Amino acid sequence: MTQQNVNLGDIYKAVMTSEEFSRLSAFIYGEYGIKMPEVKKTMLQSRLHKRLRELNMTSYKDYIEYLFSKEGQQIEVIHMIDMVSTNKTDFFREPVHFDFLHSHALPELLSGDRSNRQIKLWSAGCSSGEEPYTISISLCEFMEQHPLLAFDYSILATDISTRVLKTASEGIYKEARVEMLPLNLKKKYLLRSKDKTSPTIRIIPDLRRRINFHRLNFMDNAYNVPDSYDIIFCRNVLIYFDRETQEKVINRLCAKLKPNGFFFLGHSESITNFNVPLKQLKPTIFRKI
Ligand SMILES: C[S@@+](CC[C@H](N)C(=O)[O-])C[C@H]1O[C@@H](n2cnc3c(N)ncnc32)[C@H](O)[C@@H]1O
Numbered sequence: 001m002t003q004q005n006v007n008l009g010d011i012y013k014a015v016m017t018s019e020e021f022s023r024l025s026a027f028i029y030g031e032y033g034i035k036m037p038e039v040k041k042t043m044l045q046s047r048l049h050k051r052l053r054e055l056n057m058t059s060y061k062d063y064i065e066y067l068f069s070k071e072g073q074q075i076e077v078i079h080m081i082d083m084v085s086t087n088k089t090d091f092f093r094e095p096v097h098f099d100f101l102h103s104h105a106l107p108e109l110l111s112g113d114r115s116n117r118q119i120k121l122w123s124a125g126c127s128s129g130e131e132p133y134t135i136s137i138s139l140c141e142f143m144e145q146h147p148l149l150a151f152d153y154s155i156l157a158t159d160i161s162t163r164v165l166k167t168a169s170e171g172i173y174k175e176a177r178v179e180m181l182p183l184n185l186k187k188k189y190l191l192r193s194k195d196k197t198s199p200t201i202r203i204i205p206d207l208r209r210r211i212n213f214h215r216l217n218f219m220d221n222a223y224n225v226p227d228s229y230d231i232i233f234c235r236n237v238l239i240y241f242d243r244e245t246q247e248k249v250i251n252r253l254c255a256k257l258k259p260n261g262f263f264f265l266g267h268s269e270s271i272t273n274f275n276v277p278l279k280q281l282k283p284t285i286f287r288k289i
Pocket of ligand 1 (some may be wrong): 031032034045046085087089090093124125126127131159160161200217235236237240266
């Protein structure tokens, strides 16, 4: 791609037309399942504005031409979805799920002669890693509280955005992100940076090594990941999809869940009237039939 020197003012003036929005929103919906109704035009324009600046482009017309070129379909699509996806997350978000792990799921999975076993978990739509690290902390805490229940665990964490996956695999966060964590957890699982001007923490290596981060698009026809997960978290992801896509994604995830495996959705998501092999245990907590 040739880059010219352009006036910054011209980039700031760039406005997305309704036609340009329609082309982009149809592509985003078709490729990634993310709904983009017309009301999201301003949001899409402002999120892609940064890409125009970085590419030295003055119009969305040029941007679309590049995006749909051969090079754009290999390179720019990755940057575009980084901008378009909403990655809001937190450590210990929706704590009722982690309480349920301790009170029900883990005791059951580790009961009887099933001790000494490996628990496999999947954080599907993991964003910048706070969810899989929270799962990892919860499992370590459970192990410490139940020294007689020997078990090992591994976590697969996937997302479509390479930007958030990079943060997730580094495991470095601003200290403010972990402010609400109890001091004893901070001491056990976080390392503090020496930089006092911009303090950061890093997740300890023992937690990081248990998690495999991979790029995966929920719109793929089949998910190229190992089978037989005991527990799948897919929280606050399906809200961006329409009903039909939600049902398809849940069925594909359930194909990777063991019989009786546990499945967690986000607080505003449900499977009411879906044809999926799940039965509800509590709001947003299910198990595979
Ligand atoms: C709001 S975050 C939720 C993060 C975490 N599960 C939580 O509840 O805190 C939603 C994530 O879904 C990812 N996502 C959106 N569409 C996707 C797709 N088609 N395939 C895979 N991940 C997708 C986004 O990149 C984003 O990181």
